[in-house]
Amino acid sequence: MTHSYYESSARARIAGLLEPDSFHEWLPAAERLTSPHLATLEQPAAFDDGVIIGRGSIAAKQIFIAAQEGGFMGGAVGEVHGAKLVGVLERAVRDRPAAVLLLLETGGVRLQEANAGLIAVSEVMRAILAARAAGVTVIVAIGGQYGCFGGMGIAARCASTIIMSEEGRLGLSGPEVIETARGVEEYDARDRAMVWRTVGGKHRYLLAECDVIVADSMDEFRHAIVAGIDNGDDWSLAALEREHQLLAERVQRFGACKDGRDIWRELGWADPEAIAMPDNDEFVAAAHGHRAKNI
Secondary structure (H helix, E strand, O other): OOOOOOOOOOOHHHHOOOOOOOEEEEEOOOOHHHOOOOOOOOOOOOOOOEEEEEEEEEEEEOOOEEEOOOOOOHEEOOHHHHHHHHHHHHHHHHOOOEEEEEEEEOOEEOHHHHHHHHHHHHHHHHHHHHHHHHOOOEEEEEOOOEEEEOOOHHHHOOOEEEEEEOOOOOOOOOOHHHHHHHHHOOOOOOOHHHHHHHEEEHHHOOOOOOOOEEOOOHHHHHHHHHHHHHHHOOOOHHHHHHHHHHHHHOOOOOHOOHHHHHHHOOOOOOOOHHHHOOOHHHHHHHOOOOOOOOO
């Protein structure tokens, strides 16, 4: 049976991706490093504050890893949670592992720790960019049921490589947030087809907002992570300028589109309704020549 990334907990993902017995956890749950704010608000705490950090090996390469636990407050970022993410990245600048792997599953910032959480997310962004500038590849994997939203959705785009499954979702505001703010007529969070064709893995791949799309399998994610480490990081001015050009052309080309299907038509798909049907390999093969980076 395929070991599902989507259905696994943060600790199960670490165990499934890294070589057996290679993971060494920093600040484990036994340390009981909990949020200083949640108890005051009569909210439950977690002894790891919803994120597991440490080092381990994958394909004989030493990496640092952080995995958010969506089962605790939807993986939302608070003061301690964010500090642990920043600590992993800052230590990477000092120790130079082969890569930093961020297994992101988060709704964004905790409303209960809003200011501290927002500051933490900004520090995560800075730390990702500092790690890349120091020559450390930063790889993000997204494939959990809570997706990757809020400020961490921006942080993810700061990474060297983003790997997603079709089940993964990436965006700034989550569907429920948009529905609450703008009404169900604007965005029905229960319309799963619409949600996935606007923030889902296939849509993000077609827009070149994720670099690799894989099946919902621990093995598939592992292979893509190893390839990302081997490919390294392009931290050149030319790469940054290409990305800026892509963004400018995207606004010009897709600015009038009202739906993901309109974008897919503009990218040359004759039958955009069929995009959801192929399995991963068929989709990637069919997507060749239809991604936004081919503008």
